[in-house]
Structures are given as C-alpha cells and as structure tokens.
Amino acid sequence: MDDQRLPLSPTPRSTLTRDRSKAVLDRAVLDAVLDVGVLCHLGVVLEGSPVVIPTVYGRDGDTLYLHGSTGAGNLRAAMREEVSVAVTHVHGVVYARSAFHFSMNYHSAVVRGRPTELTDPADRLHGLRVITEHTAPGAWARVRHPNRKELAATAVLALDLTEASVKVRAGGPNDEPEDIAAGGVWAGVLPLRQEWGTPIDSADLDPGIAAPSEVAQRTPLSRID
Amino acid sequence: MDDQRLPLSPTPRSTLTRDRSKAVLDRAVLDAVLDVGVLCHLGVVLEGSPVVIPTVYGRDGDTLYLHGSTGAGNLRAAMREEVSVAVTHVHGVVYARSAFHFSMNYHSAVVRGRPTELTDPADRLHGLRVITEHTAPGAWARVRHPNRKELAATAVLALDLTEASVKVRAGGPNDEPEDIAAGGVWAGVLPLRQEWGTPIDSADLDPGIAAPSEVAQRTPLSRID
Known part of the structure; x- marks a missing residue:
C-alpha cells in the first residue's frame, strides 16, 4: 500500500446522508473498486440534461484517466465540465422475506470532479497507456502504440480522485423480526460472479500465435481482497 | 413479441453521431438489454453537477420503474427532473494489434427522460412489484408485500421508454491492414460472462427451507438472444 496517498476526503456533497453504515472511508477500497472494474459509467451534463455513458478508464495513483474521440465535440466539451464516474461490482442479489428488504451485495465507487483534457504529448501517451493496461493488462508491451494520426483523434482526460464516495453492502437480508419469526420463506443471497472465458x-x-498468458490466465474480476 | 409496442424513436439528441454502425434501432433489442440486466446506472443533476448512482430497476412494457427513499430529498427531487439511465452488458474485451483498436464487446442501452413520481397506491405497488420481479424473478408471490410504513418510505418513479439509444459491438478487432500484415501479435476476444453461484x-x-427453483436455477445473465 502506498502511504503517500491522500486519504479519501469527501466534500459535504459526497457525504452520504443515508445508508451511512454502507459508506467506506478508506482510500485503499476506492483504489480496489476502481482497479477491479473493466467499465465505468460516466455521467455528464449535455445541454442541461444528464447523460450516462459506459466507457473504459484507467487509474494511476490519484488520477483516473478517461478518453474519447476528438470528433465528439459536445461530449468532449461536457467532459471538461463537472462529471461523475461510477464503477460498480455486484456480488449477489439479497433475497429477503419481504419485498422491502430485497437488496444487492456490491462495492461501488462514485467519483466526482472536473477532468482536465491533457495536451502534453507525454502525458497523453501516459494516460492512454494506463487505460490500455487497465482494459488489457500486459497489452501495452505487446502492441503497436498510437501513431500521430491516432493520437490526434483521441482526447485524453485526467480526473483527480479527491472527491469520491465508496459504498459496500455484504451479508444476508436485514429482515424484520416478525417476518423471521413467521418463517416459511427462503431468504439468502444468490451470488453473482464475472468470469473470463477462453480467448477466441x-x-x-x-x-x-497463441493467446499470451496474461490473456489466457487473466486475473478474475469481482474479487476485492 | 408485443407488436403494440412503440418503435424506438430517438430524438435528434439521442441519434448517434459517431459509431453509427453500432447503433441499433430495434425496440426488441432495447427491451432485451433492459430485461437481462440486474442494475442500472442512473444519472441525475444535483446542484448543477451530474451524479451517477447504481440502482435497481424494472421494466413493464414501455415503462421503466425506479425507486428510492422518500427520505433522500435532494435525490428524489432530482429524479423528477431529466435523468439518464444506462444498462450495459460487457461480453468481452477486444484485444487488437494496436492500442488504438482495443475495444469492448457489449450491449448498452441509454434511456433519457423525465420520470413521474407515482402517487396512486395501486400504481406504486405495481411499480414495486415490477422492480422486485426484475431483481428477483418469482419473489413477489413468495414474500410479504410492502406495508403502509414501507410504502410511505419508498418513492416509486416511472420513466417512459420513448427516448433511448442502444449500441452493440460484437466480433473481433478492427485492426489496420499493415498491423495484420506485420503479424506476430495475438489478437482476439477474451469473453466475459456473469454467472449465478449457488444460493447461500x-x-x-x-x-x-430450501432455495426455490427460480433462485437455484435462475436464468443466466449476459445472454441476449
């Protein structure tokens, strides 16, 4: 663990007012949630309305990297304003004895902030390396790096991981005592896992040419140790 | 298939200006993407800034149902303004011969609109049934339904599925001819599947009391037929 890291320091708007018991104020858990995911959901405001977009990302230290097409002008502009990035791992469905107490077991991270569009060529290449290595660990060393034309087509953005909320739910249902006493209804958790298949x-x-070991034996997802 | 359904009719702001080849204008695909998911990412605007929140949902015909706590005042108010709901299924990572062409295979649906908070008790109960049955098919018939106190604590919102964009990517990498000709680099797809585990x-x-068959043999996720 890198103890030079900033602690997770949510501003008031990121402090959970409900489900406080699920909030985690541990920088290492934020890092783990981000590192284990393959996809984030990016929220931007376009013409006053929210839009949520699934996209890839990468993390290096206290920076989350995103990229986009330089041709997508509206979106690119919106990504330089305030954004929100969510990464969620569902671990299972919680089956309760009453409809009200059905739930999910999960880890989630919601980051907020204003990304910076990178202009320095070395910074941009670094960001793309981080995103590529997050999407496909070990790939950067094997594949052709972006050329000038590809770099010109790609906007690379950096978001500081200073404002984030992490939530965790684990365990069985929180049923009402009277529903437990009444008995007769199955309750528990149906686990949900993400599994890599065999490379195609x-x-x-x-x-x-065989799939390299970092592909064929890629680290399983959904594990947050 | 219900041919009474409205076709997918994106407004200009939901018409994809990039990656047009990935856009799908088929109402049945939208329904399938929504029906197969367990979780959506809800984007709202809070105090001028976007926030993305993972949450459960359900679909009945042309309506997407969401719920929340009536105690979460800011969020509840934001959910009555314009929102965006994304449901994404990642089917695999596309490993290319160049960093630029790495990609994901996926289905995604992004819905936009202004939800209505339901007030009629029968409508609210219906929405909760739809969400419960989406989260845990077969559960509504087995479990205790919401009582007056639980209903009072729950905001139920309905979002018309009139403005949505669906994107699909499938197949192998779209590498450059010169990278294919150069050879020597593995390229392909590493599939990613979600699997239900054994009920706990x-x-x-x-x-x-044993887990009922709809739990123990729950339909696999990530399958869109």
Missing part, C-alpha cells in the same frame, strides 16, 4: 482468436490471426 | 442460506433461516 481473431479470424485473421496468423496460425501459430 | 441466510444465517437465520429455519432448517428445512
């Missing part, structure tokens, strides 16, 4: 070769792959 | 009984469960 591209149809145009040269014969004799 | 609640610690306070009466002995002799």
Whole structure:
C-alpha cells in the first residue's frame, strides 16, 4: 500500500446522508473498486440534461484517466465540465422475506470532479497507456502504440480522485423480526460472479500465435481482497 | 413479441453521431438489454453537477420503474427532473494489434427522460412489484408485500421508454491492414460472462427451507438472444 496517498476526503456533497453504515472511508477500497472494474459509467451534463455513458478508464495513483474521440465535440466539451464516474461490482442479489428488504451485495465507487483534457504529448501517451493496461493488462508491451494520426483523434482526460464516495453492502437480508419469526420463506443471497472465458482468436490471426498468458490466465474480476 | 409496442424513436439528441454502425434501432433489442440486466446506472443533476448512482430497476412494457427513499430529498427531487439511465452488458474485451483498436464487446442501452413520481397506491405497488420481479424473478408471490410504513418510505418513479439509444459491438478487432500484415501479435476476444453461484442460506433461516427453483436455477445473465 502506498502511504503517500491522500486519504479519501469527501466534500459535504459526497457525504452520504443515508445508508451511512454502507459508506467506506478508506482510500485503499476506492483504489480496489476502481482497479477491479473493466467499465465505468460516466455521467455528464449535455445541454442541461444528464447523460450516462459506459466507457473504459484507467487509474494511476490519484488520477483516473478517461478518453474519447476528438470528433465528439459536445461530449468532449461536457467532459471538461463537472462529471461523475461510477464503477460498480455486484456480488449477489439479497433475497429477503419481504419485498422491502430485497437488496444487492456490491462495492461501488462514485467519483466526482472536473477532468482536465491533457495536451502534453507525454502525458497523453501516459494516460492512454494506463487505460490500455487497465482494459488489457500486459497489452501495452505487446502492441503497436498510437501513431500521430491516432493520437490526434483521441482526447485524453485526467480526473483527480479527491472527491469520491465508496459504498459496500455484504451479508444476508436485514429482515424484520416478525417476518423471521413467521418463517416459511427462503431468504439468502444468490451470488453473482464475472468470469473470463477462453480467448477466441481473431479470424485473421496468423496460425501459430497463441493467446499470451496474461490473456489466457487473466486475473478474475469481482474479487476485492 | 408485443407488436403494440412503440418503435424506438430517438430524438435528434439521442441519434448517434459517431459509431453509427453500432447503433441499433430495434425496440426488441432495447427491451432485451433492459430485461437481462440486474442494475442500472442512473444519472441525475444535483446542484448543477451530474451524479451517477447504481440502482435497481424494472421494466413493464414501455415503462421503466425506479425507486428510492422518500427520505433522500435532494435525490428524489432530482429524479423528477431529466435523468439518464444506462444498462450495459460487457461480453468481452477486444484485444487488437494496436492500442488504438482495443475495444469492448457489449450491449448498452441509454434511456433519457423525465420520470413521474407515482402517487396512486395501486400504481406504486405495481411499480414495486415490477422492480422486485426484475431483481428477483418469482419473489413477489413468495414474500410479504410492502406495508403502509414501507410504502410511505419508498418513492416509486416511472420513466417512459420513448427516448433511448442502444449500441452493440460484437466480433473481433478492427485492426489496420499493415498491423495484420506485420503479424506476430495475438489478437482476439477474451469473453466475459456473469454467472449465478449457488444460493447461500441466510444465517437465520429455519432448517428445512430450501432455495426455490427460480433462485437455484435462475436464468443466466449476459445472454441476449
């Protein structure tokens, strides 16, 4: 663990007013939730209305990197304003004895802030490396890096991880005593896991090239230790 | 299929200006993407800034139902303004021969609109049934329904599925001809699946109550047929 890291310091608007018991104020848990995900949901405001977009991302230290197409002008502009980024891992459905107490077991991180669009070529390349390595660990060393044309087509944004809320729910249902006493209804958790399958070769792959071990034995998801 | 359904009719702001090849204008695909998910990411605007919140939902015909706590005043108010709801299924990571062409295979639906907070008791109960049955199919018939106190604590919102964009990506990487010709780099797809595990009984469960078949043999996720 890197003890040089800033602690998680939510501003008042990120302090949970409900479900306080589920809030986690531990920087290492934020990092773990972000690191285990493959996809985030990015919220921006476009013409006054919220839009949520699934997209890839990467984390390096206290910075979350996002990218987009430089051709997507409206979105690119909106990503330089306040945004919100959520990463969620569902671990299971909580089956209760009453409809009211059904729930999910999960880890979630919601980051808020104003990203900076990177202009320095080295910074931009670093951000793309971080996103690529997050999406496909080990890939950057194997593949062709972005050329000038590809770099020009890609906006790279950096978001400081200073304002974030992390929530965790675990365990069985919180049923009412009278529903437990009444008995007769099954209650528990149905776990949900994400599993990597067996790599599928591209149809145009040269014969004799096998999937590298970092693909074939990619670290399972949904594990937050 | 219900041919009484409205077709997917995006307004100009929901018409994709990029990646047009990935856009799907098929109402049945929207329904399938929503029906297969367990969680959505809800985007609202709070004090001028976007916030993305993971939450459960349910669909009945052309209506998406959401719920929340009546105690969460700011959020409840924001949910009666314009919102965006995204449901995403990642099917795999696309490993390309160049960093630029790494991608994800996925189905995603992004709905936009202004939810209505339901006030009629029968409508509210219906919405909660739809959400409960989406979260845990078959549960509504087995469990205690919300009582007056629980209903008073729950805001139920209905969002018309009139403005939505659906995107799909499938298949292998779209590599550059020169990278394919250069050879030597593995390319393909690493599939990602969500799998239900074995039900875990609640610690306070009466002995002799087994998980019902709709839990123990719950339909696998990530399948969109």
